Amino acid sequence: MIDKIPKQELLYLDRIKKFVQEELNPISLQVETSGEIPEAIVEKMRRLGLFGLAIPGKYGGLGLSTLGEILVYEELTQTNACFRSRIGTSNSIGSMGILFDGTEDQKKKYLPWIAQGERTAAFALTEPDAGSDAANIQCRAVLDGDHWLLNGTKQFITNGDCAGVITTIAVTDDNKRARGGFTAFIVENDFPGLCVSPPDRKMGLRGSHTNELVFRNCRVPRENVIGGPSMVGQGFNTAMRVLDKGRLTMGACALGASQKLLEYSRDHIRHLIQSGKPRDDLQAARFSLADMATEIFAARRMLYETARLRDTGKNVTQEASMVKLFCTEMASRIADRAMGIFEDEGYLTKNQIEMFLRDVRLYRIFEGTSEIQRMVIARNLLKD
Ligand SMILES: Cc1cc2nc3c(=O)[nH]c(=O)nc-3n(C[C@H](O)[C@H](O)[C@H](O)COP(=O)(O)OP(=O)(O)OC[C@H]3O[C@@H](n4cnc5c(N)ncnc54)[C@H](O)[C@@H]3O)c2cc1C
Incomplete structure (x- = not known):
């Protein structure tokens, strides 16, 4: 099946294999102990295009096929899993909402940032009382003039402390809830009212941080509803x-x-x-x-x-x-x-x-x- 993927993608895979063997493997134990990936390595990941594997070329990414992307992850996880996790949310849960359902303006604004690793993307759905039962989220968004005001707590958010763009799911209609009452927002890390807690201490993936995000009247512009006003209620x-x-x-x-x-x-x-x-x-x-x-x-x-x-x-x-x-x-x-x-x-x-x-x-x-x-x-x- 690998023979069906384009030659260019196979060549890219060879570069990733080399990067894993020569640059990531030697520092795996160091990262496990320190809990941090050195910034120089993150910079090399940016230069290799690892933050934009799945983002189409017209938005600054590599636009790999699903199979090509899968093969890259298979290589990256043959060492300390935190390296894959550092780029993982940008390529999948953090950016895909914008790619699938975002307006053209949102794609043009956010996807190049994410693809080039200037801003890491994260995804905030889980809450203290809503894990598997995502339909039970309580984080609320209320319209206030040109802004939505978000209030609530999200937990276990991967890359929460290094994310610049966070796809956040909140309740906008309590009667409809998961059936038309949840909305997906693009929240930037410097929007007023967003507070990020220190990293959780965890059993594994020690070099990959998860954080609690607290929204207190966090002001999100109206145009940051993923997909625009017609998508209010479609976040689930x-x-x-x-x-x-x-x-x-x-x-x-x-x-x-x-x-x-x-x-x-x-x-x-x-x-x-x-x-x-x-x-x-x-x-x-x-x-x-x-x-x-x-x-x-x-x-x-x-x-x-x-x-x-x-x-x-x-x-x-x-x-x-x-x-x-x-x-x-x-x-x-x-x-x-x-x-x-x-x-x-x-x-x-x-x-x-x-x-x-x-x-x-x-x-x-x-x-x-x-x-x-x-x-x-x-x-x-x-x-x-
Ligand atoms: C390291 C880490 C990173 C994470 N990153 C993110 C992130 O980036 N963004 C984000 O939004 N979330 C993230 N999460 C949250 C993760 O998605 C949730 O932990 C997961 O969905 C499970 O939810 P929970 O922990 O609340 O467990 P619960 O939902 O409370 O489940 C507890 C147990 O009950 C079982 N269970 C639950 N419901 C049922 C059912 N109906 N039938 C049978 N069994 C059931 C579950 O399988 C589980 O074994 C992360 C979690 C961790 C640990």
């Missing part, structure tokens, strides 16, 4: 379309991590064989390796096929949920198996197995938990 649909795309991305991230864990595990078993460990003692490890490779083979086919279908214009809501469910659950199984193969060595920070084990758990939580994917899949199967 925008958010759901954005998440469809994000689910494929999560599949790619889970696959990239799994591939790396497979390679680490294979090299470790080879090392044990070379060190004279009897083959019989390694039977369980060898079978584990075989199971890992088999699952990865299946996951890769699913993911690439769904990306290809999306590139042909097909609606892939059902397939994207299946990909997210399968790939992310697989990554947790694979990380656990890798830990079993490495045993005590895997528990040591320097070998990075424990980092992958912590990081891949997240893929089963955000952009819809595994249970939510199962609900989507079953609902579609049971439709008349």
Whole structure:
């Protein structure tokens, strides 16, 4: 299937592979400890065009196909996951609402900023009482002359403290709520009334920040409703379309991590064989390796096929949920198996197995938990 992607995209992929091996891998542990990606690396990401993978060329991005973009994420997640996360929200949940539903003026104003990495994009849907149940959001927007006044709290917002543009979903009609009463706004980080809390302390993705955003009479110009005045009330649909795309991305991230864990595990078993460990003692490890490779083979086919279908214009809501469910659950199984193969060595920070084990758990939580994917899949199967 890779042979179907344009030569230009394959050449770009080679540059990303090199960047991962030569620039990101060597600082992975340093970033894990410091919790920060050095600005010089972020600058190199900008120059490589990584902030605008999916944004069309006419708005300053690379305009990669879905398959091309997926392949880039697969490469970027073969190292510390926080590097992918730094560019991830700009390419998917943070910018896609503007790309899918924005007015031409909004696209011209915001997409070039985002694509060139001048302003990172983020996406603010989750609240203290609204995670999986996104229809329960309480953040409110009330029209006040030429501005909307936003009030409420969003939490777990990836890249919240480095974002310049935040797609924010708020309630504009309490009677209609998710059925025509939510609106998507473009909020700039310097709009008065927006307060960003310090980064959350987390189990994994330590070099990627999540923050609480508090809106207190935050003034958002009327023209910043995504899609303009006729789209007031349509924010839930925008958010759901954005998440469809994000689910494929999560599949790619889970696959990239799994591939790396497979390679680490294979090299470790080879090392044990070379060190004279009897083959019989390694039977369980060898079978584990075989199971890992088999699952990865299946996951890769699913993911690439769904990306290809999306590139042909097909609606892939059902397939994207299946990909997210399968790939992310697989990554947790694979990380656990890798830990079993490495045993005590895997528990040591320097070998990075424990980092992958912590990081891949997240893929089963955000952009819809595994249970939510199962609900989507079953609902579609049971439709008349
Ligand atoms: C590191 C990180 C980054 C994030 N980044 C962002 C971001 O950038 N923007 C953003 O808006 N959000 C973000 N989130 C929030 C994330 O999307 C939510 O955490 C996720 O949707 C789950 O919501 P919740 O944590 O409130 O869990 P809950 O919804 O409270 O769910 C708790 C458990 O109940 C299960 N459950 C819930 N409902 C059902 C049901 N109907 N049937 C069966 N089981 C159910 C869930 O699967 C889960 O296991 C991030 C979260 C994390 C941890």
